[in-house]
Amino acid sequence: MSANPATICINGQWQNAKNKQTIDVFAPSNGKKISAIARGDAPDVDFAVKAARAAFEGVWSKTPAVERGRLLSKLSAKIAEHANELAELEAKDTGKAMKLARNDIAATVRYFEFYGGAADKLHGDTIPFLDGYQVIVNRVPRGVVGHIIPWNYPAQMFGRTIAACLAAGNTTVFKPAEDACLSVIRMTELAHGVGIPPGVINLVTGLGHEAGAALASHPDLDYLSFTGSPEVGTQIQKMAAEHHTPCVLELGGKSPQIVFEDADFDKAIPVIVSAIIQNTGQTCSAGSRVLVQKSIYDRFVAQLADKVRSVRVGAHDADLDCGPLISGAQCERVKGFLARAQADKIPVLAEGAIDENAQPGGYYVKPMLLGPVDPAHELAQLEVFGPVLVVIPFDDEAHAVQVANGTAFGLIAGVWTENGGRQLRVAKQIRVGQVYINGYGAGGGIELPFGGFKRSGYGRAKGFEALHEYTVTQTIVVNHG
Ligand code: NAP
Ligand code: MG
Numbered sequence: 351m352s353a354n355p356a357t358i359c360i361n362g363q364w365q366n367a368k369n370k371q372t373i374d375v376f377a378p379s380n381g382k383k384i385s386a387i388a389r390g391d392a393p394d395v396d397f398a399v400k401a402a403r404a405a406f407e408g409v410w411s412k413t414p415a416v417e418r419g420r421l422l423s424k425l426s427a428k429i430a431e432h433a434n435e436l437a438e439l440e441a442k443d444t445g446k447a448m449k450l451a452r453n454d455i456a457a458t459v460r461y462f463e464f465y466g467g468a469a470d471k472l473h474g475d476t477i478p479f480l481d482g483y484q485v486i487v488n489r490v491p492r493g494v495v496g497h498i499i500p501w502n503y504p505a506q507m508f509g510r511t512i513a514a515c516l517a518a519g520n521t522t523v524f525k526p527a528e529d530a531c532l533s534v535i536r537m538t539e540l541a542h543g544v545g546i547p548p549g550v551i552n553l554v555t556g557l558g559h560e561a562g563a564a565l566a567s568h569p570d571l572d573y574l575s576f577t578g579s580p581e582v583g584t585q586i587q588k589m590a591a592e593h594h595t596p597c598v599l600e601l602g603g604k605s606p607q608i609v610f611e612d613a614d615f616d617k618a619i620p621v622i623v624s625a626i627i628q629n630t631g632q633t634c635s636a637g638s639r640v641l642v643q644k645s646i647y648d649r650f651v652a653q654l655a656d657k658v659r660s661v662r663v664g665a666h667d668a669d670l671d672c673g674p675l676i677s678g679a680q681c682e683r684v685k686g687f688l689a690r691a692q693a694d695k696i697p698v699l700a701e702g703a704i705d706e707n708a709q710p711g712g713y714y715v716k717p718m719l720l721g722p723v724d725p726a727h728e729l730a731q732l733e734v735f736g737p738v739l740v741v742i743p744f745d746d747e748a749h750a751v752q753v754a755n756g757t758a759f760g761l762i763a764g765v766w767t768e769n770g771g772r773q774l775r776v777a778k779q780i781r782v783g784q785v786y787i788n789g790y791g792a793g794g795g796i797e798l799p800f801g802g803f804k805r806s807g808y809g810r811a812k813g814f815e816a817l818h819e820y821t822v823t824q825t826i827v828v829n830h831g
Pocket of ligand 2: 375376377378442443444529530531
């Protein structure tokens with residue numbers, strides 16, 4: 351790493367936060383200090399928004415779409431060149447297993463590749479109107495976009511938001527989560543290295559209630575993209591509302607995997623387990639509820655439990671199935687859910703194991719399978735954000751749909767059945783942004799529009815739809831007589 355991680359980047363200049371303060375960074379695998387980042391605050395955010403505004407009105411508006419795309423493609427290649435270094439940084443900083451960190455960097459490369467290629471393919475429209483008129487509908491960038499992202503997939507989030515935002519012609523001020531910033535700091539440096547002009551990407555690290563709140567409430571933002579918890583999402587909308595700043599919100603989920611009696615168990619079980627243990631359950635689209643038809647309940651749950659028992663948890667560099675959780679606070683939160691489940695006498699069906707080499711001081715929890723769980727219980731309603739899978743029995747199709755839709759969330763769902771009619775019938779009734787039939791797509795599919803219904807948020811990331819989120823239409827009506 352060459353940029354000093356304790357600095358922020360404004361207008362291409364790496365500098366201390368104006369208050370000169372820093373925040374220590376700890377490795378989740380052993381709880382030891384590994385670095386420090388700058389504690390940016392309101393004056394830094396204000397300076398960064400001004401730099402983003404100047405770059406938007408200046409250099410970036412004058413950069414043709416094809417050239418913006420080329421710069422993003424160059425950044426894609428540069429990230430690929432540094433893939434090992436970035437994966438190691440990401441794994442150490444977040445605790446995730448190396449193989450997942452490698453996948454995350456590959457996905458980040460793909461985001462810049464996809465949007466690099468898409469930049470010059472986003473076009474407007476014409477509309478037939480009255481005789482003597484020509485109507486042109488242009489798609490124009492929103493302007494200066496604030497990004498606030500969580501700690502679970504910092505590298506991928508950087509790719510998902512920055513690539514689409516810049517391809518569409520916007521500039522940005524980016525605020526990563528204090529718990530995981532290192533890969534983002536390094537990629538911001540790489541972005542400047544490939545020639546993305548100063549002021550186009552401004553990075554301000556810091557605390558949510560300081561730098562994050564200063565960004566969300568800044569009066570000169572044109573758009574705000576937030577990925578994180580529903581609770582902070584509510585605060586963000588209130589802050590943005592002061593200045594009528596439009597938002598896109600990607601919030602949490604309590605995503606169901608629905609297993610019908612004709613499902614292929616061997617196909618379903620490895621995918622269902624991997625969709626809850628991926629990133630140690632700290633994935634917004636984690637499949638955290640498995641709904642199982644009563645006629646197969648005992649047989650299916652016995653096989654699922656065997657698979658959960660095989661899961662191993664260890665340090666990021668042990669490269670097992672799961673790493674530690676991100677922080678001591680997250681560990682306490684997950685353990686709180688498990689303690690309350692125990693007090694409520696919810697049976698534990700299986701647990702994975704923590705590897706004996708997992709280092710003391712790391713934030714480890716065992717993956718757990720619990721059930722049957724009442725659909726109204728908090729374990730079946732709230733996002734645990736840990737490797738905790740709950741099983742809920744159901745009677746028939748109508749009951750499955752009712753339970754699947756019976757939470758405040760609506761992010762993604764998996765449907766497991768070999769019956770073609772049922773596949774589509776059920777998929778169409780579930781109120782979520784993505785439905786997977788006989789598969790599950792946590793984290794995948796850069797090309798696929800992604801986002802929530804209900805408390806999971808609104809607006810769409812990924813795919814071509816993200817380019818529509820990052821632009822608005824402007825209609826020009828010409829009376830040519
Ligand atoms: P979080 O607490 O909501 O934090 C998200 C971001 O908001 C962080 O950068 C945080 O900064 C910042 N923040 C916190 N308080 C703020 C405030 N008052 N004003 C402005 N910004 C503030 O979420 P998290 O714990 O990092 O991440 C877990 C949550 O994110 C889960 O609910 C998960 O489902 C959701 N998530 C959703 C998606 C999706 O695409 N749908 C993807 C990933 C995660 P600090 O951390 O530095 O305080
Ligand atoms: Mg960290």
